[in-house]
Amino acid sequence: MALELLDHMDTAIDLSDPSSALDLANIRFQLIRLEDTITFHLIERVQFPLNAAIYDPDLLPIPNSNLALPPNLSLADYMLSETERLHSLVRRYDAPDEYPFFPQVLQRPMMAPLRYPKILHENNVNVNSIIKDKYIKEILPEACRDFGRTDRGETKENYGSAATCDIACLQALSRRIHFGKYVAESKFRKETDRFVALIKAEDRTGIDAAITDAKVEQKVLERLRLKAKTYGTDPSTANDGTDTGKINIDAVVKMYAQVVIPLTKVVEVEYLMQRLKGTEWE
Numbered sequence: 001m002a003l004e005l006l007d008h009m010d011t012a013i014d015l016s017d018p019s020s021a022l023d024l025a026n027i028r029f030q031l032i033r034l035e036d037t038i039t040f041h042l043i044e045r046v047q048f049p050l051n052a053a054i055y056d057p058d059l060l061p062i063p064n065s066n067l068a069l070p071p072n073l074s075l076a077d078y079m080l081s082e083t084e085r086l087h088s089l090v091r092r093y094d095a096p097d098e099y100p101f102f103p104q105v106l107q108r109p110m111m112a113p114l115r116y117p118k119i120l121h122e123n124n125v126n127v128n129s130i131i132k133d134k135y136i137k138e139i140l141p142e143a144c145r146d147f148g149r150t151d152r153g154e155t156k157e158n159y160g161s162a163a164t165c166d167i168a169c170l171q172a173l174s175r176r177i178h179f180g181k182y183v184a185e186s187k188f189r190k191e192t193d194r195f196v197a198l199i200k201a202e203d204r205t206g207i208d209a210a211i212t213d214a215k216v217e218q219k220v221l222e223r224l225r226l227k228a229k230t231y232g233t234d235p236s237t238a239n240d241g242t243d244t245g246k247i248n249i250d251a252v253v254k255m256y257a258q259v260v261i262p263l264t265k266v267v268e269v270e271y272l273m274q275r276l277k278g279t280e281w282e
């Protein structure tokens, strides 16, 4: 099991077992399960206003004493980096499916290391800075828009509560998107000759086409719409016409169509670009 202390004990995929971790059906099951996690976390986040100040150290500077980071941090970055520092102590970032947003603050775990078998090829793909940027600039404004959740100059800001929800959203998005590495490894093993030729030719467009399955993507988006509608509706008022929903359904679908799926594909392509290093095919 990838991470004992946190919340994904119910996953079907076993990252310590190569045949489970590289079975595309298992990987897709995991991706589907993460849709629930991401949708629920975003529902929690949009209870609060956008609170743009928590992402801007000029508007709300947080004094920071960690020398690995700039002296003034946004509240969101401060909380995320401190959370990662704490979680690193209990081995979160030893797990092969966990990627930090602030690798420079990680500490040596205080527990003995767990031995994960090496399933993925050596690589340094980490798109968390892009995920965070798109989350703040695209996903959140869209999810909070038209939802009575834009900033209203209230005194009751809920800055800390909103930033706590952001951490949960960002970590789930990161985990989902970096699962692309397992998808890519699985596809590489299935069609090795085809991928070796594309990688050698540095044909990123060709690799992107080879890993794309338009029908699966369509299904993902349809399922997301259904989940956002279902999870965002209070079952006790679902049929009396008063329920306005807890989340902007289009924003959830758009998040997947414009950010989650495209970035998963970037991870797949960039992972494959490094796949031949140190192998017989290099």
Ligand SMILES: O=C(O)C(=O)C[C@]1(C(=O)O)C=C[C@@H](O)C=C1
Binding pocket: 028, 031, 183, 211, 212, 213, 214, 216, 217, 220, 260, 261, 262, 264, 265, 268
């Ligand atoms: O399921 C796959 O085969 C994936 O590569 C994952 C994914 C996705 O992000 O959902 C990405 C690319 C494919 O076109 C289909 C779906």
